[in-house]
Amino acid sequence: MNALEKLEKSIEPFGEKSSLQKDTISQFSENLRSLHSYKIFGNNLLAVPAELIIEGDEEEFEKPFRFLSDEDELKTFEDEFREEIPDEFIQIGSLYGATEIVLLNKHRNTIHIFHVQDICDLDWLQYKLQEEICTFDVFIENLRPQTVSCLINLSNYTQYEMFEIRNETDLFDGTDLRSFSNREEAWTEYYKLVDNAIKDKFEFHYAPQKVLDRFSN
Numbered sequence: 001m002n003a004l005e006k007l008e009k010s011i012e013p014f015g016e017k018s019s020l021q022k023d024t025i026s027q028f029s030e031n032l033r034s035l036h037s038y039k040i041f042g043n044n045l046l047a048v049p050a051e052l053i054i055e056g057d058e059e060e061f062e063k064p065f066r067f068l069s070d071e072d073e074l075k076t077f078e079d080e081f082r083e084e085i086p087d088e089f090i091q092i093g094s095l096y097g098a099t100e101i102v103l104l105n106k107h108r109n110t111i112h113i114f115h116v117q118d119i120c121d122l123d124w125l126q127y128k129l130q131e132e133i134c135t136f137d138v139f140i141e142n143l144r145p146q147t148v149s150c151l152i153n154l155s156n157y158t159q160y161e162m163f164e165i166r167n168e169t170d171l172f173d174g175t176d177l178r179s180f181s182n183r184e185e186a187w188t189e190y191y192k193l194v195d196n197a198i199k200d201k202f203e204f205h206y207a208p209q210k211v212l213d214r215f216s217n
Contacts, residue, residue, distance in 0.1 A: 003140050008038045010145045011046065014209045015039035018069045029106050031136060032092065041069040044209040047146040048095065053113065053133055061148045061164050061174070064206050065102065067093040077101065084119060089129065096206070103129075104136055111139045147190075149207035151197045160205070161197040163190055 050060035110132035153159035
């Protein structure tokens with residue numbers, strides 16, 4: 001089972017098929033065409049470990065990621081950013097919904113990430129286009145099911161609660177890392193923390209789809 005097959009299985013039953021048109025996909029390089037044959041698309045499903053982007057950064061939470069799967073989003077990228085970004089870069093997805101754009105350099109097979117506001121600082125943007133995060137293959141190997149939740153106080157955006165499952169049985173809350181004997185115990189405590197945050201009038205900013213579904217009522 002390859003990395004994409006494992007990824008597809010790990011996010012069942014929430015993963016969706018790509019909604020990009022076949023003509024669009026046919027213009028991609030082989031590795032991207034292959035990616036679009038798996039049900040790995042949709043929001044609130046995947047994440048990238050923070051240390052992949054900033055090596056050794058163990059205090060940061062994983063970063064929610066989604067693959068690009070929308071013709072309008074692809075057009076928006078071309079309309080708003082293409083003038084400043086060379087043609088060898090292709091958008092493959094984004095972090096945190098759409099605030100950070102994930103690019104593939106199709107000539108070097110490397111991953112690059114820039115913030116949408118970087119378009120106002122072209123020197124900084126060019127630096128990010130020159131400095132890769134990793135190779136495409138390493139990026140795919142490191143993708144994992146999203147476990148991080150962020151809940152915020154809508155009356156005071158400086159107040160928030162975040163939780164993440166690490167290594168299946170460790171629960172990180174930004175301060176403490178607690179270990180449990182199995183993943184069920186870790187998720188039970190995770191749900192308690194989310195429930196307590198909701199009772200304190202915090203609301204979801206982002207979370208895994210299974211967590212959103214659990215607390216939708």
